[in-house]
Amino acid sequence: MKIGLMVGREYSFPPAFIERVDQLGAKDGITAEMVSLGGTRMEGPSPYRVIVDRISHEVEYYRGALKNAVLHGTYVINNPFWWTADDKFFNYAVMAKLGCAIPRTVLIPQKGYPQDIDLAPESLRNLQFPIDWDALLDYVGRPAILKPYSGGGWKHVYKVNDTRELLAAYDRTAPYCMTLQQFIDFDQYVRCFTFGKTDITPVAYDVKERRYLVDHNYLSSETGSRVVRDAQTINLALGYEMNTIEFAIKDGVPYAIDYLNPAPDFERDRITPFYFDMVVEKMANLVLDRARNGDPSQCWPRWEEMLGIGPASGFTGAPGTAAPATPSPKPVAPGTSAGGTAPAGTAAPGRD
Numbered sequence: 001m002k003i004g005l006m007v008g009r010e011y012s013f014p015p016a017f018i019e020r021v022d023q024l025g026a027k028d029g030i031t032a033e034m035v036s037l038g039g040t041r042m043e044g045p046s047p048y049r050v051i052v053d054r055i056s057h058e059v060e061y062y063r064g065a066l067k068n069a070v071l072h073g074t075y076v077i078n079n080p081f082w083w084t085a086d087d088k089f090f091n092y093a094v095m096a097k098l099g100c101a102i103p104r105t106v107l108i109p110q111k112g113y114p115q116d117i118d119l120a121p122e123s124l125r126n127l128q129f130p131i132d133w134d135a136l137l138d139y140v141g142r143p144a145i146l147k148p149y150s151g152g153g154w155k156h157v158y159k160v161n162d163t164r165e166l167l168a169a170y171d172r173t174a175p176y177c178m179t180l181q182q183f184i185d186f187d188q189y190v191r192c193f194t195f196g197k198t199d200i201t202p203v204a205y206d207v208k209e210r211r212y213l214v215d216h217n218y219l220s221s222e223t224g225s226r227v228v229r230d231a232q233t234i235n236l237a238l239g240y241e242m243n244t245i246e247f248a249i250k251d252g253v254p255y256a257i258d259y260l261n262p263a264p265d266f267e268r269d270r271i272t273p274f275y276f277d278m279v280v281e282k283m284a285n286l287v288l289d290r291a292r293n294g295d296p297s298q299c300w301p302r303w304e305e306m307l308g309i310g311p312a313s314g315f316t317g318a319p320g321t322a323a324p325a326t327p328s329p330k331p332v333a334p335g336t337s338a339g340g341t342a343p344a345g346t347a348a349p350g351r352d
Contacts, residue, residue: 001028003287004035004048004074006062008055012268012276017052020284030291040065044072049291051076052242052283054263057083075294077241077287078262082301088260089149089179091238094303098237100230101255103182103248104140107149112174133163140182148176150260154210159183184255186248190219190227193264193275194243195282196289197235197299200228203275205246214274219249227254234259239301241286 003021007014014034021032035051040061046069053076056062066080089107096102109127113119137144146169147157156176158169170178191205191212202224204213219227231245234256244264247254266283268276304310 001025001030001049001291002047003030003032003291004051005032006035006051006053006055006066008058010054010267013266013280016268016276016280017283020280021287024284025288025291028288028292030288032287037062037065040068042068044068046072046074048074050074050287050294052287053078053080054242054266056080057263075290075299077290077299078243079239079299079301082239083262086238086260087150088258091234091260092179092181094237094307095230095234095256095259097307098233098303100233101253103184103255103257105179105181106136106140108136108170108178108180110173110175110177111170114175133166136180137163137166140180143183145181145183146170146173146178147181148173149179150177181257184248184250184257186250186255188218188223188249190247190249190254192227192231192245192247193279193282194231194235194240194245196241196286197239198232199282199286200231200245201275201278201282202227202231202247211270212272212275214272220252223249223252223254230254230256231259233306237301237303237306239299241299242283 003025005014005017018032018034021030025031030049035048048069051066051069051074053062053066056066063080063084066074066076070076070080089105092102092105109131143159143161144166145157146160146166148155156173156178158165160166160169166180189205189207190202193201193203195201202219204215204218205211206213227247227249230247234245235241235243238259240262242262242264243259244261245259246257246261248257249255265271266276266279271279305312
């Protein structure tokens, strides 16, 4: 049985992950390797039981090949169909409905469009013009954050204090669709590593220096439990099994401000050796669990079910069959920990 890995500009995580999967999977004959693609036939089959995808958001061919692999029985982390459809603005709206603290956010029209799109004036007849920028700022508050509704890496993110600054930043954003969001003047900031939807490790994060801090007492038990609970709810609703979720904490309230990161940074130099070793171990155990015990159906988002507007998820592919719905996570008991890898009071179950 084989585990496949697809990566881009990563150097420390791939060999460490493959080596650890080989070590832990040896007794079951499970091995890991880099996926090699060179023309994908629609008939399949896929040689992999599980594929970990960390690059298809940048290489369209990979995304198409992964969807075909799912068709032929491969379990892909993360689900390539939902990843293709998802965006940050939709996520904000869903999680606000599910009770998470979300900054006020507005989706705004693109400043410009890709040159290869043949747009005529009639193509934009549904857009209001001019936009009432003052009203949008009145809604989200000043200052505000202008950022893409999809994508990451701190690209095209602007802090604006008034309409003049907003328009100056907006003029530089083509062809991206953007969101305007309430700025949270946070007291604390955490970035959570998540594995398998409910295994959550909150980590202190220095936004200005963009670096992780190893501080196991960074959060109080109460705040840590809230962060873990909200992170679990986010992953269960959106179906992600490999993700990072960012919270800006103000007056004890964790505001979820970024949680569409299905290919999070796992490089040793950037996440610290301590958290690198943890990530390698948890990712290896996650894929081995999915290889040994995973349902042949893909992991899908559950937001419709959780909002009470759709059926329970878990369809396996057989007519008339569905897996039992997984209950929403309960708050983590204060004072618990996960093997010393998370701040006090922030550990979560290791298996969803």
